[in-house]
Amino acid sequence: MATDQVTLLGMWASPLSLRIEWALKIKGIHYEYIDEDLDNKSQRLLTCNPVHKKVPVLVHAGKPIAESLVILEYIDETWSHSRILPEDPYERAMARFWAKFADDKCWTTIHGVFTKTGQEQENAKSEAIESLKTLEKIPRESKFFGGDAIGFLDIVFGWMAYWVPLLEEITGIILVGEDSLPSLKEWFKNFLDVPLVKELLPPREKLLHHLQTFRQKLITSSS
Numbered sequence: 001m002a003t004d005q006v007t008l009l010g011m012w013a014s015p016l017s018l019r020i021e022w023a024l025k026i027k028g029i030h031y032e033y034i035d036e037d038l039d040n041k042s043q044r045l046l047t048c049n050p051v052h053k054k055v056p057v058l059v060h061a062g063k064p065i066a067e068s069l070v071i072l073e074y075i076d077e078t079w080s081h082s083r084i085l086p087e088d089p090y091e092r093a094m095a096r097f098w099a100k101f102a103d104d105k106c107w108t109t110i111h112g113v114f115t116k117t118g119q120e121q122e123n124a125k126s127e128a129i130e131s132l133k134t135l136e137k138i139p140r141e142s143k144f145f146g147g148d149a150i151g152f153l154d155i156v157f158g159w160m161a162y163w164v165p166l167l168e169e170i171t172g173i174i175l176v177g178e179d180s181l182p183s184l185k186e187w188f189k190n191f192l193d194v195p196l197v198k199e200l201l202p203p204r205e206k207l208l209h210h211l212q213t214f215r216q217k218l219i220t221s222s223s
């Protein structure tokens with residue numbers, strides 16, 4: 001492997017892998033992409049992320065980095081010609097705060113809505129809606145959380161714009177309505193309209209089918 005080579009171990013339907021691809025593309029970094037079979041993880045993935053054994057993993061100059069938020073920060077610091085995190089330390093701290101909130105609360109509860117049934121799903125739905133209402137209140141003066149161009153928070157929240165409508169279609173549960181969360185809904189549109197964002201999205205029908213199968217498998221195995 002060349003010393004400065006950048007390789008992403010990802011999975012085509014992983015919204016967290018997509019975060020890393022968006023960041024690398026914004027920075028103009030050339031990278032090799034390796035698609036992992038998460039039902040049969042490669043030795044390379046297990047060696048690169050022995051703690052969690054999950055994608056995404058970025059391998060830079062032979063050194064692996066795991067956890068999507070950690071990778072995003074690494075990318076921003078390593079290729080610092082154009083920053084995705086705000087320059088101002090307080091703004092940067094706020095961006096990290098909301099990124100952690102989104103992963104701790106929104107990711108977990110939306111995942112619950114998608115993977116649970118019955119009362120457990122109802123509970124996850126209430127918690128997801130509460131978390132999303134909190135996101136709705138984050139001040140956004142321009143089209144994006146990063147200003148006129150997408151930045152760190154847009155990349156972190158980005159999966160919701162594409163995945164939430166698909167999960168709503170599959171479960172029949174509406175989480176982000178035009179009337180209930182208009183600012184978030186508008187940001188969904190703004191974000192998905194960005195050419196660089198659009199060009200990396202997995203095909204809608206293929207992803208829909210994958211998610212339906214994934215949900216069915218989880219539900220069947222837990223009943």
Ligand SMILES: N[C@@H](CCC(=O)N[C@@H](CS)C(=O)NCC(=O)O)C(=O)O
Binds near residue numbers: 014
């Ligand atoms: N907190 C981790 C979560 C990574 C994660 O959950 N990755 C999923 C794909 S989206 C995965 O690899 N799942 C395989 C498994 O759980 O075995 C991050 O932000 O990178």
